[in-house]
Amino acid sequence: MKTKNLLGVLLLFTFTFISCDKEDEEGRKITDYKEYVLTVASEMKPGVIWSEGSDYLKEVYPVKKENAEGWDALGGIGGFEFEKGYEYRIKISETSYLDYSMGQPAWTEHKLLxxxxxxxxxxxxxxxxxxxxxxxxxxxxxxxxYAVEADNKEVIEGDLKNHSILPLEYHYFYYAHSEGPKWLAIKDDISVLGTAHYKSKYPDAGVKAVVVSYAIEKN
Structure with a gap:
């Protein structure tokens, strides 16, 4: 009789343990928490962040931890009101979460302290x-x-064919900017162009219209 009761208690304990473990896997839990000081740069820069299973371009904060030599990127800081032209030293919290019921089960949030x-x-x-x-x-x-309507159409068409209005060795991206969406042209870490405005090269050539359309095409 005592043996049966002991077996029942063990089975109940095992079931309870498994149930709690399953609940931990399915519910949200904190996996890590830190607090530290950052220097935030006086201007934001375009960067790539990962969200909901894909990466995309947006403005990010260049940040530097204490005693660090280079700048790193941080996508967002909850509660932080950034003003361009000012360099900040701030204390933030970094909380890592895990929730298997979500599409992106692991993520990290940063908040201003x-x-x-x-x-x-x-x-x-x-x-x-x-x-x-x-x-x-x-x-x-x-x-x-391009399509040209001008008195010396052939000359302008030849010039357009041999001299691109925008550099074609750059990759062009549309990204979110604090002052509104912008184009970014990037070749490498050094060669980067901001939003460009085309000014006519043919003010005295009897030009009625020059229409240029850009497209991303396989070379």
């Missing part, structure tokens, strides 16, 4: 962008098509 200082200055040593080469090196380069 304290603004230690805010100094009006241009941050030094900032990279042009935080876009890994793998994001753009295999993308197709642009090509353009």
């Amino acid at each position: 304290e603004v230690i200082s805010k100094e009006k200055k241009a941050s030094e040593g900032l990279p042009k962008h935080f876009i890994p080469e793998a994001f753009y090196k295999d993308k197709f380069l642009p090509k353009y098509r």
Whole structure:
């Protein structure tokens, strides 16, 4: 009789343990928590972030941990009100979560705890962008098509054919910017172009219209 009761208690304990373990797997839980101080640069830069199973371009904060030499990218800081032209030292929390019931089960959130200082200055040593080469090196380069209506149409068409209005060795991307969506042209870590405006090269050539359209095409 005592043996049967003991077996029943063991089975109940095992069932309870398995049930709790399953609940932990299916519910949200904190896997890590840290607090530390960051320097936030005086301007944001285009970068790549991973969200909901895909990566995309947006503005990111160039940040530097204490005693670090280079800048790293941080996609967002909850509660932080950034003002361009100021370099900040802030204290933040970093919380890592795990929830198997979500499409992206593991993620990390950063939140502002304290603004230690805010100094009006241009941050030094900032990279042009935080876009890994793998994001753009295999993308197709642009090509353009054009239609010309002008007195010396052949001359202008020849010039357009031999001299691209925009550099064709750059990859062009549309990304979210704090001042509105913008185009970014990138060749490598050093060669980066911002939004470009085309000014007519033919002010005295009797030009009625020059229509240029760019498309991403396979070379």
